Amino acid sequence: MRAMIQKSFGGPEVLELVNSERPKPLAGEVLVKVRASAINPVDVAVRSGAFPLLGEPPFGVGWDISGVVEEVGPGAGFAVGDEVYGMPFFPRAATGYAEYVAAPSSQLARKPASLDHVHAAAVPLAALTAWQGLVGAADVKEGDRVLIQRAAGGVGHFAVQIAKARGAHVIAIASEARRDFVTGLGADEIIDYRTTDFTEAVKGVDVVLDSTAQGDLSLGVLRPGGVLITILEHGDEELAARVEAAGRRFAGILVEPDQRALEAIAELIDAGRIRPYVERTFPLEEVGKAHDLVGAGHVQGKIVLTV
The missing domain is CATH 3.90.180.10 (Medium-chain alcohol dehydrogenases, catalytic domain)
Incomplete structure (x- = not known):
């Protein structure tokens, strides 16, 4: 699979698109084929080293994902084909800028039915x-x-x-x-x-x-x-x-994964009481441009990568 990693702290240029092994879901986990991944200011701060949340590189940044369950580990709470969204593992690495993410099913929720994957990915964190x-x-x-x-x-x-x-x-x-x-x-x-x-x-x-x-x-x-x-x-x-x-x-507040809250938020979204706003989207290959925009600090709503 393709995934963005970094081997050093620095500007957006340290983000490197690599081919890596597709993760295998463990017990209680699902493998999500990621359709979109949102960028948050914390991603930029972690990448630059201003907020060394993940320790020293190498690692992959990115947490917000929306996608489709492709494989299910023993005891996981979803089925193949389910559309899910979430921000797994935070504050540990999730490597969300990738084609696949394996994550605990308890840290994901069903994607709001009224949203496409781009707008769903903008929600979790x-x-x-x-x-x-x-x-x-x-x-x-x-x-x-x-x-x-x-x-x-x-x-x-x-x-x-x-x-x-x-x-x-x-x-x-x-x-x-x-x-x-x-x-x-x-x-x-x-x-x-x-x-x-x-x-x-x-x-x-x-x-x-x-x-x-x-x-x-x-x-x-x-x-x-x-x-x-x-x-x-x-x-x-x-x-x-x-x-x-x-x-x-x-x-x-340091945000943490919360399936029940994601479900409650999805209900409000599908009821028309919350709507995510996405200012721009970028393909995965242009993550550097997206980080530049988020790092400038004047984004209205969210910036999202399509995967």
């Missing part, structure tokens, strides 16, 4: 991050005021929709150029970060989803007892202590 923060950690409910940072991005555009699906009042931070997009996702208020200081414009919110490493700034807009969900500062013990000392709650 970003949507699970938003879900595990807003639903799992904060238990967002009807009437809550929720502030979403980077609302037009991968995690952000799912977070807006998940919060709205749970009845929240959503305040979205995004550029003016993204206003129509974010409003279309269901945001109730838009704050243009280029012209407005959100810490002055917003006070007393119940939940902040922070994907900008500005936890101390976000803390200032929370009501007493409110929840700060942080993605980039999930392991910051000093920030956690400051949040708790201020009478707020700290929730650091």
Whole structure:
């Protein structure tokens, strides 16, 4: 099979297309013929060495996949021909930029019936991050005021929709150029970060989803007892202590595979309450161009590789 690996840290040029042996599913695993694989900012950070999650190369990056079960190991939960999606093994390597991935069936779910593989691949890591923060950690409910940072991005555009699906009042931070997009996702208020200081414009919110490493700034807009969900500062013990000392709650999120959450997200997608947005697709061979685009930091929604 063809797969992208890297033998050193560096720019997109270190990603190398190789021929490798097709994996064999173990007990409880399935072999997925990958049709599409999405790119996330964490992929770029791992590739460059900025976030050495996988240790030293060689390894293959990429986690988000959507495809068709081609082979089933003993005791696995799917059948040959089932269409599945997920982000297996995170935070260990999954080598998702490949023609085949063997993964535990418990870390995958049936692909939303209303989506093609490209749009299904765009969902898992970003949507699970938003879900595990807003639903799992904060238990967002009807009437809550929720502030979403980077609302037009991968995690952000799912977070807006998940919060709205749970009845929240959503305040979205995004550029003016993204206003129509974010409003279309269901945001109730838009704050243009280029012209407005959100810490002055917003006070007393119940939940902040922070994907900008500005936890101390976000803390200032929370009501007493409110929840700060942080993605980039999930392991910051000093920030956690400051949040708790201020009478707020700290929730650091490092996403993990979650079949039940994927199933719940798929139900909302098929009900028309969540829709993934894919800005561009690239063939597997042009993964470097895709990484350049994601690394620039201004993607609306997601970038997806077709395999």
